[in-house]
Amino acid sequence: MLADRGFFSYALWRRAIWTGADLLWRIRTDRFGPKPAHVRDRHDGSWLAHLRRTTPAAARREEPMLVRVIDYTIDDGRENPTGYRLFTTLLDPDEVTAVDLAAAYTPRWEIELAFDELKTHQRGPRTVLRSKSPNLVLQEIWGHLCCHYAIRSLMAEAATHSGHDPDQISFVAALRITRQTIAQPGAFPPDQHARDSPGWLAFLHRLLGRLSLDPRVIWRGSGS
Numbered sequence: 001m002l003a004d005r006g007f008f009s010y011a012l013w014r015r016a017i018w019t020g021a022d023l024l025w026r027i028r029t030d031r032f033g034p035k036p037a038h039v040r041d042r043h044d045g046s047w048l049a050h051l052r053r054t055t056p057a058a059a060r061r062e063e064p065m066l067v068r069v070i071d072y073t074i075d076d077g078r079e080n081p082t083g084y085r086l087f088t089t090l091l092d093p094d095e096v097t098a099v100d101l102a103a104a105y106t107p108r109w110e111i112e113l114a115f116d117e118l119k120t121h122q123r124g125p126r127t128v129l130r131s132k133s134p135n136l137v138l139q140e141i142w143g144h145l146c147c148h149y150a151i152r153s154l155m156a157e158a159a160t161h162s163g164h165d166p167d168q169i170s171f172v173a174a175l176r177i178t179r180q181t182i183a184q185p186g187a188f189p190p191d192q193h194a195r196d197s198p199g200w201l202a203f204l205h206r207l208l209g210r211l212s213l214d215p216r217v218i219w220r221g222s223g224s
Helices: 010-018 057-061 098-122 134-162 171-182 192-196 198-208
Strands: 024-026 037-041 047-051 065-075 083-088 216-219
Touching: 010 065, 024 098, 065 098, 083 098, 098 134, 098 171, 134 171
Parallel strands: none
Antiparallel strands: 024 083, 037 047, 047 065, 065 083, 065 216
């Protein structure tokens, strides 16, 4: 079970453990975040810790919860990269490594990226829906979702055509190129047979010219 950093509480973590699910949650690292007590380091750079509330007094008598802590940064070219912390119930690094867990958490961000693509880039920042009735609002929302799906489908097709990973293609670039191409319907054919046309191949070429590289994960060491 994946969860973002805004969801953690000691009670919720304990209840989630009782379900028997494997947990992998991002955790706040500021003064408001939980303070895991270091137990021991693991050979993959992660570390085991005890979790227990310090207040009220009755909470200090509760059995501590054993968690595995994973601290890492992402090398995205910035001088001061953001640090990330994960808690997991998967305690054995021989079962799953810290690198694998960090990679497993990364896809959770994709829904946030989709929200950003829809709200900030496709719809436009600070832009409200124009419809005045509930049914028309739903229609407008479905229109935005269908448009987003269509652009993402084109990106997947362009990536398949060139043998690239679809995640390497910029949505912003695809949106911009699609908007420019819609003004020339002949260069943006809807049927599959016409997609070998020079206009369509030019669209793919422009889209593939905007590939981006995936960042690398950098480890910070143990929490001792």
